[in-house]
Amino acid sequence: MQTEIFIAGFGGQGVMFAGQMFSYAAMDIGKEVTWIPSYGPEMRGGTANCTIVIADEEIGSPLVLNPPAVIVMNLPSLDKYESAVKPGGVLVVNASMIDREVKRTDITWVSLPCNEIAEEVGDRRMANVVAAGALLALMPILTLEDIEAALKAHMPKRHQHLLPKNVEALKRGAEYAKEHAIKAK
């Protein structure tokens, strides 16, 4: 068994961190995993994306042409990667930064205001975590408990106080996705 997750957005939106969160959780439940980033030479503001492959056996390619699980955090990413989602797959759209609907009808998708939900929870910077929760609600590659355990095990001590808020952000994303997702035809 192998599943791939692709996350894209601007640098600074937590794209890489969200991918690493999935990776730690997958590793901790005994899976093979690869996380591979792709970004321009700039540290912030440029486009950034990462691919996470989770499998039961030795992983071959760290990149896939048509990932079944995709998160897009901004409009250029939706424009570029909407067509790449594997038919029958899942697409999570950050409505806070994207004012258009998804055109595909052969995928399950949800458009949720990640930034605003994160703000309600307490910190705008958790928009990525909200999106991650939404993805896992629509495609249970990992459980929310797996993510929570991984955050607890791997977040630096100085950030541990943020754990409850991150868990809440995950849950809020998952709840929103369950209520509002548009199922594949």
Place this chain on the structure above:
Amino acid sequence: MKRELWKGNEAIAEAAVRAGVEAYFGYPITPQSELLEYMSRRLPELGRAFVQAESEPAVINMVYGAACTGARVMTSSSSPGISLMQEGLSYIAGTEVPMVLVNVMRGGPGLGNIAPSQGDYSQITKGGGHGDYFPIVLAPASIQETVDLMPVAFDLAHKYRSICCILIDGSIGQMMEPVKMPDMMPVERKVYDWAVSGAIGRERHVLSSIYLDVPTEEKINLRILGRWKEVQENEIRYREYYLEDAETAIIGFGTAGRIALSAVRAARAMGIKVGLFRPISVNPFPYKRVEELSERVKSLLVVEMNAGQMLRDVQTAVRQRIPIRFYGRLGGVMPFPDEFVNELQDLLKNPGKPEDDPVDLWYRRMMAR
């Protein structure tokens, strides 16, 4: 042993530390800089030597000096930086002192870009510096494999008084995978009959790559060649996948090799009996094993992230026994497994003749896209 998620470049640095590296010299270059950065923090805290030099030629000459003491020494860089080191590498080879070199390859030629490439295969395996010398070159395909090869690289370098290069590309340097780190090995300074390690109470050792007496230089060249013959005899490494019943096979090293693993699984799911041969020691190249493989399968697909550099070694082994197809991506483009599957399907439909030129045919296909 506990698995931890490591970034490739940092995992390599920690593995070198645990393998007993005593001195690291480097100069930053993407996509390798995290390796140097990690060493700059880690080595001083262990009381070992870290120097960021003013340039790559300075780096390699610092490595040269330190290597003469018999200590475990290394440097790392990426393609343009490795090119700058070639003169020093030739001096190190000519002086017969051991060192470990990590090349995290990027797109080229020239300044190129910071994307993953395998364009430096010929440079390192066929010798980028002047003269007759033979670096040992290991090309792992994952972070764990690279970590496991770090102590091997130091052992080989010292055993054969040779340069041992770990040849990977930017994708392995930049990605993260779970790793089981080996235990910390104690730093061990062995007594060598060649090293300049203090001559009190013994004859002094002289290390140099200058042999103005021509017959002596020829003798030294033969000595280097003699050691290389031992390496060829004893240090072949490779991995085979799904080859038992294979009718055709893909050959690829490093990242192209692991991408091919995905392609092989996808093709097997379509009912194609294909296997994968992944050389790990690319110098010495597993010629014998590839020759044996070419007696068992009907055709080969060679995949690389360059214009067919390892292909030449495969052709040397196969000697036009069976048709070979080549597929490469250039300039930092990482291929998807789907591209290899397409090539494989095409190869099975139209295998061509053993005497066809695979590079010529691939070039025509690329230009017709």
